[in-house]
Amino acid sequence: MVDEAAQALLADARSFWRTRVLLTMVELELFARISERPRSVDDLVEEIGADPRGMRILLDAATGQGWLEKAEERYRLAGSMRAYLSPEGEQCVLPMLEHMAKLWHDWTRLSEIAAPRTQPAWRHDHGRTRSFIGAMHVVSKGRAPELVSAVGPSSERSLLDVGGASGTFTMEFLREVPGMKATLFDLPEVVELARERLDREGLGERVRLVGGDYRHDPMPDGPYELALLSAIIHQNDRRENEELYAKIHEVLAPGGRLIIRDHVLEPDRTAPADGALFAVNMLVATEGGDCYTFDEIRSSLEAAGFRQVRMLQRDERMSGLVEATK
C-alpha cells in the first residue's frame, strides 16, 4: 500500500480541485443565482450561455462537496449552506470568496515569481510523459494487489492491459499467476517506459509490448482470456468507449472477461464526491472525458457485444470494478 504520509502528500497536491470548483462557482455567480430559485443545467445554458457538459460536471461536483443539493435535475443551495452562500444569508461569506478568487490568479504565478528564469525539465514534453506515467505508478501500485485479488484470475493465462502505462497492474497479475503472459498496449513513447520498468523487475520476457493509439489502431492480435482497462474510460466520451469496447471484444476469447477499473458514479452523478470531482479534471483536461454511472457503462458494454455486466467492487475512489464477459 502507499503509506499514510504519501497519501497525505497526494491529497495535499489535489486539494486545489475542491478550491477551484468553489472559486468557479463564485466567479460565475452560481451560488447567488441558485439561491434565488433552483436551476437546471438547461436554465443556466440559456441564462448565462453556459456550456452544457461543463455546467453539468461543475454543478454535480459542487453538489458532491455538500454546497448544493440536486433533485429532479435541479440544483438548490444545501440547507446548511444557505446562511453562508446566499447573498442574503446572515453570515454570507461570498465577498471573501470573491477576494480569494482574485488571489488565485496571483498564486498561480508563484513559481515564476520565486524563480523567473527556472524551467523544470519535467515541464517539457518528453519529461511530462515520464512524470505522468511515474505518477500513475505511484497512485496505482498500492491498489494493484487488491484489484488482482478482486478479479481472481484463477485459470486465465493471457492478459491484455490497454493503456497499461509502465506495467503497474500487468506486473501484479504476472506475479500472482505464474503461468500468465501479458500484452501491454499504450502510446509508443509510454511503451518504452514500460520496457524499462518490466526489465528492471525481471518480467520483460513475459510481456509483449505494443505501441499504438487505441482510438485509431486495432488491438494487438489475441485471443486473450482477460483484458484490463484501468483508469482509461474517464479519458473518453461514451462513443469512444463503445468503439474501444468493441475492439477489445473482437480480440477476447469466447468467455473472456473485460475488467474496467474507474470511478463509478451513482445514478444522480453527484456521488461518490471524489468521482464527481474527478469528472472536473476530465472536463478541463480532455475533449470529451467524464466519469460514468454503472448504467452508462453497462449499456455501452452491451452495445459492444458484452454480456453479464456486473459490479465486482464499489469504491469511493477510482477503484470501482466492472466485469463484462464475451
Ligand SMILES: C[S@@+](CC[C@H](N)C(=O)[O-])C[C@H]1O[C@@H](n2cnc3c(N)ncnc32)[C@H](O)[C@@H]1O
Ligand atoms: C490514467 S493512465 C492509466 C494507467 C494505468 N492503466 C493505471 O491504471 O495506472 C492512462 C493511460 O492511457 C494511455 N493512453 C492515453 N491515450 C491513449 C491512446 N489513445 N492509446 C493508447 N494509450 C493511451 C496513457 O499513456 C496512460 O498510460
